[in-house]
Amino acid sequence: MIWCPRCEQGWVVACRIRGRQEQFLVCEECDTVWESGEPENTPPFVILEQYLARFGLSALWCNLERI
């Protein structure tokens, strides 16, 4: 796993939304989402809340499935 380059306090894990195909990386600590590429401390990234809102979901980890 990758140590988060943004908060430097958590692991970046591969996830997807339950029932969806798209895979992304997300930090367990600061909820930063990288939709493609390697985690970096510079954009493009989004926050989990914004990412899940696109699909009408609230920012709960139970909406996610670890890969």
Ligand SMILES: [Zn+2]
């Ligand atoms: Zn983080």
